[in-house]
Amino acid sequence: MKQAKNIIMKILLPLLISFVFMTTGLSQDQLPIIDMHMHTSLPHEVPEGIPSLCRPEPCQGDGHAVTDPIENLKKSLEQMDRYNIVKGYLSGVDWSVVQQWHQAAPNRFIAAPFILEPNPDELEKLKIEYQAGRLTAIGEIGAQLHGIPPNDPSLAPYFQLAEDLDIPVLIHVLGIGPYLPHFSSEAGQPLHLETVLQKHPRLRIFVENAGYPYSDQMIAMMYQYPQLYADVSTITWVIPRQAFYDYLKKFMAAGLGKRIMFGSDNMVWPAKIGAAVTAIKEAPFLTHEEKRDIFYNNARRFLRMDEESSKTVDAGH
Numbered sequence: 001m002k003q004a005k006n007i008i009m010k011i012l013l014p015l016l017i018s019f020v021f022m023t024t025g026l027s028q029d030q031l032p033i034i035d036m037h038m039h040t041s042l043p044h045e046v047p048e049g050i051p052s053l054c055r056p057e058p059c060q061g062d063g064h065a066v067t068d069p070i071e072n073l074k075k076s077l078e079q080m081d082r083y084n085i086v087k088g089y090l091s092g093v094d095w096s097v098v099q100q101w102h103q104a105a106p107n108r109f110i111a112a113p114f115i116l117e118p119n120p121d122e123l124e125k126l127k128i129e130y131q132a133g134r135l136t137a138i139g140e141i142g143a144q145l146h147g148i149p150p151n152d153p154s155l156a157p158y159f160q161l162a163e164d165l166d167i168p169v170l171i172h173v174l175g176i177g178p179y180l181p182h183f184s185s186e187a188g189q190p191l192h193l194e195t196v197l198q199k200h201p202r203l204r205i206f207v208e209n210a211g212y213p214y215s216d217q218m219i220a221m222m223y224q225y226p227q228l229y230a231d232v233s234t235i236t237w238v239i240p241r242q243a244f245y246d247y248l249k250k251f252m253a254a255g256l257g258k259r260i261m262f263g264s265d266n267m268v269w270p271a272k273i274g275a276a277v278t279a280i281k282e283a284p285f286l287t288h289e290e291k292r293d294i295f296y297n298n299a300r301r302f303l304r305m306d307e308e309s310s311k312t313v314d315a316g317h
Contacts, residue, residue, distance in 0.1 A: 112140075210260065
């Protein structure tokens with residue numbers, strides 16, 4: 001009986017949602033979005049005399065930096081409201097700032113720490129934060145910024161903790177990153193994740209920017225390990241639009257559209273949230289259903305959002 005009810009709901013719910021949008025006049029632009037990649041600030045200090053985070057320079061034009069955390073929160077929420085981003089996967093090096101954002105908008109953010117370097121003392125403090133419910137996810141794990149690949153033994157306790165607590169993990173594993181002395185593109189090869197996923201089969205983990213530009217490795221890993229998801233975030237606005245589209249097309253052609261999630265990777269450039277949203281909306285090769293999967297449905301599944309809250313969000317409330 002329960003199974004039959006679930007089947008009926010799967011058929012009727014999309015029709016009901018469509019009817020709600022048709023009768024209330026809500027457009028596609030107002031449909032809900034989950035941003036799976038947000039930060040409270042830059043995760044590191046940029047050394048003096050070294051170019052900023054990305055190429056091309058994102059601080060120009062409408063992407064000027066907002067470094068004050070409170071102002072950044074205000075402008076980020078404005079952008080989230082503008083694009084109907086109902087949930088943000090938020091991480092930061094300063095956990096108190098993450099909590100500040102979460103307390104300001106408790107239903108909007110999933111609170112997580114940015115892990116820049118493995119630290120046993122920090123790990124013990126993290127356990128206390130999770131027990132108290134002040135943090136509910138892990139990541140971004142940005143150890144690659146220091147040249148540490150995901151299969152390094154120093155990161156194993158973090159993956160074990162995430163698996164034990166059944167909480168999601170975001171990790172920086174890709175070939176591009178900031179200008180930092182120890183950053184390693186080699187350490188960002190997605191194949192380095194294989195031993196991690198073999199050891200932790202219940203780990204819920206997603207890779208930022210779908211491992212750009214290592215598409216072949218990332219696709220192979222996603223085929224082999226169904227618990228592995230990916231976001232498309234910084235590459236929606238920091239590389240040429242056509243380069244992003246060419247990359248995303250590979251994953252869609254490989255049949256992995258159900259495990260690609262949207263992210264903005266907003267750090268101190270709230271205006272880039274809109275740029276990230278626009279890149280997906282304007283993708284001419286994506287169907288409406290595929291865009292909805294990337295913007296919302298895939299993240300809802302990955303995060304295991306309960307059905308009741310999902311219905312509320314889907315109705316645009």
